[in-house]
Each structure stands twice: as structure tokens, then as C-alpha cells.
Amino acid sequence: MRWGLLSTAMINHDVAGAARESQEAEVVAVASRELARAEAHAGEVGAERAYGSYDELLADPDLDAIYVSLPNSMHVEWATRALEAGKHVLCEKTFTCRAAEAEAAFDAAERNGRVLTEGFMWRHHPQVAKVLELVAGGAIGEVRALGASFSGAVFGPHDIRLRPELDGGALTDVGCYCVHGLRTLAGEPERVFAAQRVGPTGVDLVLSATMTFANGVVATFDCGLELPERARLEVVGDTGAIVLSNPWLAGEPSVELRRDDGAERIEAETANAYRLELEDLARAARGEKEPLIGRADVVAQARAIEALLASAARGEPVEL
Ligand SMILES: NC(=O)c1ccc[n+]([C@@H]2O[C@H](COP(=O)([O-])OP(=O)(O)OC[C@H]3O[C@@H](n4cnc5c(N)ncnc54)[C@H](OP(=O)(O)O)[C@@H]3O)[C@@H](O)[C@H]2O)c1
Structure with missing residues (x-):
């Protein structure tokens, strides 16, 4: 799986480190609200591409999956957008504090034939x-x-x-x-x-x-x-x-x-x-x-x- 990291969160370091240990995952791109931060973070986690907006990451046709490591309140919105863009999604905990939002996000996953899961590692x-x-x-x-x-x-x-x-x-x-x-x-x-x-x-x-x-x-x-x-x-x-x-x-x-x-x-x-x-x-x-x-x-x-x-x-x- 070719992964994009959606945000420059601290936790990305653990997930990118795990991807380096795996034959089945490669961190390819990082997005931030600010390009300079994305570029610096891409260097730290060994990703080849950096984007200055989350939308650009989702538009990258070369990515199979998105890791959503945003603050909790933003999880459902960006996980759903990633699913609608045809990506599989691993979203950090707490996915949402509202069950109805979780149902709607999984409806989006099923509509798009993509996997959605919560990061309870x-x-x-x-x-x-x-x-x-x-x-x-x-x-x-x-x-x-x-x-x-x-x-x-x-x-x-x-x-x-x-x-x-x-x-x-x-x-x-x-x-x-x-x-x-x-x-x-x-x-x-x-x-x-x-x-x-x-x-x-x-x-x-x-x-x-x-x-x-x-x-x-x-x-x-x-x-x-x-x-x-x-x-x-x-x-x-x-x-x-x-x-x-x-x-x-x-x-x-x-x-x-x-x-x-x-x-x-x-x-x-x-x-x-x-x-x-x-x-x-x-x-x-x-x-x-x-x-x-x-x-x-x-x-x-x-x-x-x-x-x-x-x-x-x-x-x-x-x-x-
Ligand atoms: N599974 C685990 O072991 C584990 C461990 C720690 C945290 N987590 C989860 O991972 C997620 C991130 O936690 P973290 O502590 O790593 O986060 P963090 O370092 O504070 O980073 C959050 C990132 O979200 C982006 N962001 C977008 N809008 C923001 C806003 N309004 N305020 C702050 N940041 C914003 C920022 O990236 P840009 O500005 O660069 O876009 C920022 O780097 C949380 O859901 C947390 O519960 C999981």
C-alpha cells in the first residue's frame, strides 16, 4: 500500500517507522496546512512528496491509502473526503464521539468500496x-x-x-x-x-x-x-x-x-x-x-x- 499522511502530527513518526519495518506499506506523501511544514515533515518520515493542502494529497492518484492523524474533531470529515477520493483510510482514535457520524462515514466507505478502520493499534x-x-x-x-x-x-x-x-x-x-x-x-x-x-x-x-x-x-x-x-x-x-x-x-x-x-x-x-x-x-x-x-x-x-x-x-x- 502506498500511503499518504494527512497532517504532520507527532504520531506520524510511529506509523512511518512501522511502515519502514513492513513489506506491505510505504509512506509516499505528506500533507500539511502549510507547505513548508509538509516538506520538513516529509524529510523526517522519509516521504518523497509534500503537499501544502490536504485536498492535494487526496487528489494524488498514486496513493492507495490515507492515514488521518488530525485532531479528533476533524477525523470524520477528512476520512470521508479520503474515501470519496477512492482511498482506503486508517483514521486515528477517537474516530468520533458521535455514533451517527460513524455510521455516515462507513456508508461512504461502502459506497466507494474502500476500507475504513480506526487506529486502535x-x-x-x-x-x-x-x-x-x-x-x-x-x-x-x-x-x-x-x-x-x-x-x-x-x-x-x-x-x-x-x-x-x-x-x-x-x-x-x-x-x-x-x-x-x-x-x-x-x-x-x-x-x-x-x-x-x-x-x-x-x-x-x-x-x-x-x-x-x-x-x-x-x-x-x-x-x-x-x-x-x-x-x-x-x-x-x-x-x-x-x-x-x-x-x-x-x-x-x-x-x-x-x-x-x-x-x-x-x-x-x-x-x-x-x-x-x-x-x-x-x-x-x-x-x-x-x-x-x-x-x-x-x-x-x-x-x-x-x-x-x-x-x-x-x-x-x-x-x-
Ligand atoms: N494511536 C496512537 O498511539 C496515538 C498516539 C498519539 C495520538 N494519537 C491520535 O492521533 C491524532 C493526532 O495526535 P498528535 O498528538 O500526534 O497530534 P499533533 O502532533 O498535535 O498534530 C496534529 C496535526 O493536525 C494538524 N491540524 C489541523 N488542524 C489543526 C488544528 N486546528 N489544531 C492543531 N492541529 C491541527 C496539524 O498538522 P498541519 O498543520 O501540519 O496540517 C498538526 O500537526 C489524534 O487523533 C490522537 O488521538 C494516536
């Missing part, structure tokens, strides 16, 4: 398949409860994460991983109840929530910006628990199986999850498989995020 790591296999095989008995956390520091006062008009905030930046992780393990939530601490710019700096799933499975998670770095995903059954201490930025696997008689480290392959997400899209684009993160997942994720934000704003539970 953590999900592609082999340790996740291992956890799902353990749970399905009864390693912890019947799943009863789940927990997750993700927090860290933002980089400065102008960071996109602190800007409400760009759909910034802890939930959309890091909490979305917790929500995706809990949904991956427990299915779709039936009820959510969130509480938040809103910072001076108007975004949630801390958000903590419970999510209730079918069969009475209960999950809790918390997320935060301007907090110490923390990451955890835990699934608890009636005979044991599985704990991942590095679930979201997965390079090294971090799975532990805990039972009353002791703890066991579960081996999984070390892998660059960004490379795996690029290769997943390439295989889906060739028609070899469905994308790992497809329409139903992305739309349900948006629905959960929308409900959590509504619950936090209103201070009451929301049924889905």
Missing part, C-alpha cells in the same frame, strides 16, 4: 489474541468484572488534547483505549455512569466510569491527562484474573494469569502493533479478510464514548 498486538484465547478457554472461569486505566501527561498548554472544540479530553485521548479494551473483552455496554473533573480549558482532565454489560458483568475504568503514567487492563473471572500491565502501548507483552494458587506470566510475541495495523488494512484492502476493527466495532465505540460524555455532563447514568 493496541488491539492488533498478539497479546490481545492470547488473552481472548485464555478467556474463551475458561482459564479464569466465568467473567464477572473488568477494570482498566490509562493516564499520562500532556505536552503543553496548546496541546490538542486540552481543546474542547477539537474533541480533546482524557476520555477521547486515553480513556477511549480503556473503553475499547473493555468492549473487546465484554461486548457492548448496556449502561454507563461517568464522573469527571473538568479543567480550565473545558475538557475532562480526569474521567472515571462504570459500564454494565449483559449477564451482570461490571467494568470500571479511569483515565486522565496531566497525571502520572498508568496503564492496566484486567479481566476477572470466578476462578482467576488476567492482568495486562502494558496493554495500550504494546511492544513487549505483559500478560499475567493470576489464580489463588499463584501467578503465571503468559508468553506472547513481541510486536510493533502499528505495523500490524497497517498490514491488517492492506490485507482487508486486497479482500483477503475483514479489517480487525470494522464498522460494527467503530460505531459501537462511538456510541459508548457518546454515552459516557453525556453521562459525565449530566451526572447521571445513561442506558444504551
